[in-house]
Amino acid sequence: MEKKTFVTKEQVEEIVKKYPTPFHLYDEKGIRENAEALKKAFSWNKGYKEYFAVKATPNPFLIKILHEYGCGCDCSSYTELMLSDAADIRGNEIMFSSNDTPAEDYKLAAELGATINLDDITHIPFLEEILGSLPKRLSLRYNPGGVFKISNGIMDNPGDAKYGLTKPQLLEAYGILRDKGVEEFGLHAFLASNTVTNEYYPLLARQLFELAVEVKEKTGVSINFVNLSGGVGIPYRPDQEKNDIAVIGEGVRKAFEEVLVPAGLGDVAIYTELGRFMMGPYGCLVTKAIHEKHTHKEYIGVDACAVNLMRPAMYGAYHHITVLGKENAPADHVYDVTGSLCENNDKFAIDRELPEIDMGDYLVIHDTGAHGFSMGYNYNGKLKSAELLLRTDGSVQLIRRAETPADYFATFDCFEDYKKLSGK
Numbered sequence: 001m002e003k004k005t006f007v008t009k010e011q012v013e014e015i016v017k018k019y020p021t022p023f024h025l026y027d028e029k030g031i032r033e034n035a036e037a038l039k040k041a042f043s044w045n046k047g048y049k050e051y052f053a054v055k056a057t058p059n060p061f062l063i064k065i066l067h068e069y070g071c072g073c074d075c076s077s078y079t080e081l082m083l084s085d086a087a088d089i090r091g092n093e094i095m096f097s098s099n100d101t102p103a104e105d106y107k108l109a110a111e112l113g114a115t116i117n118l119d120d121i122t123h124i125p126f127l128e129e130i131l132g133s134l135p136k137r138l139s140l141r142y143n144p145g146g147v148f149k150i151s152n153g154i155m156d157n158p159g160d161a162k163y164g165l166t167k168p169q170l171l172e173a174y175g176i177l178r179d180k181g182v183e184e185f186g187l188h189a190f191l192a193s194n195t196v197t198n199e200y201y202p203l204l205a206r207q208l209f210e211l212a213v214e215v216k217e218k219t220g221v222s223i224n225f226v227n228l229s230g231g232v233g234i235p236y237r238p239d240q241e242k243n244d245i246a247v248i249g250e251g252v253r254k255a256f257e258e259v260l261v262p263a264g265l266g267d268v269a270i271y272t273e274l275g276r277f278m279m280g281p282y283g284c285l286v287t288k289a290i291h292e293k294h295t296h297k298e299y300i301g302v303d304a305c306a307v308n309l310m311r312p313a314m315y316g317a318y319h320h321i322t323v324l325g326k327e328n329a330p331a332d333h334v335y336d337v338t339g340s341l342c343e344n345n346d347k348f349a350i351d352r353e354l355p356e357i358d359m360g361d362y363l364v365i366h367d368t369g370a371h372g373f374s375m376g377y378n379y380n381g382k383l384k385s386a387e388l389l390l391r392t393d394g395s396v397q398l399i400r401r402a403e404t405p406a407d408y409f410a411t412f413d414c415f416e417d418y419k420k421l422s423g424k
């Protein structure tokens, strides 16, 4: 698939007059069209709901846009719950899928009326102790172990993952929940990440639907909702084919008709907790070339660094790069594109074929809309960038300002010369 930017050089030249690089830019039009397509793909299921994985892009402006399409929030921590609350998303519109969960987090989740998804059987007494009694509606996260296979090979390795209950634990746990007065039951699993295939959700759904039937046979508990969680991916590389959400929705429907309906479970609601698929392609990191260096390799130094986008440094992840205004120029140079951290893995691209880059050129680093800004950190005293929204009418809205040194130093208010640091 050809990788195109949703912003032009001319637009960026306008934007930087007000908001200097680097910044993350989000595409409202793309976000809306995709949310609409997802909603349509699962419209066959009466109870369908997407709970946007807040950790992917924790920004209330964006969360509110998704809410217009019926999306709730999938939260995993105290502050993510606060964000959801601030965006007026509460009650059954929050899924709380956490692990190694602190007591305060469970408390807030319960206060907000979130549906709690338990990561372990030991969390049943833990939650009961915190809340006094269990909520009427609870979900359990399943981990089958082993490897998750699709037609063309192994996709991921649940046996190595820290999440979820084993099958015997799961069966036991539903019995315990039932005996303790729980009335509504969910089943959740996240078995493979960033899957760029239409097969993942339908295969996962079939496994979970069969398990729901088994749960009913063995414990008498009727599952009310199956949460397919995240994992539907995006094509980061130009040679990858985009997932077709309509085909995915249809694949899940087929498994539903074949497994759940005959077992008398045709009322089960399907939930998803997509993060990457909802936002990934609709965000980019815009940065400027500020240095070139010719040593043992050819380097282009940009004004963004791994603090703004950690995925390449952390996972060696590929992010496509477009040099604005040079979309049609031949990619006849080979560069390492680097940030300024004192870490040699601070490279957005290694040995990447790109057009000749001049100082001052704007580079668009694609697909940073999910797990991009949100993974940011402050190493080397680097400050986090702004987040901007490119509206459908072409205007640009600041949806998070850039950090200032005063933000960075705010937690030194215990230091005697704090005034000097904060500038106050």
Ligand SMILES: *Cc1c(COP(=O)(O)O)cnc(C)c1O
Residues within 6 Å of the ligand: 053, 055, 056, 074, 076, 097, 098, 190, 193, 194, 229, 230, 231, 232, 273, 274, 275, 276, 277, 370
């Ligand atoms: C991270 C996460 C998601 C979202 O994953 P994506 O790959 O971004 O779709 C959903 N649910 C849970 C529990 C997660 O941890």
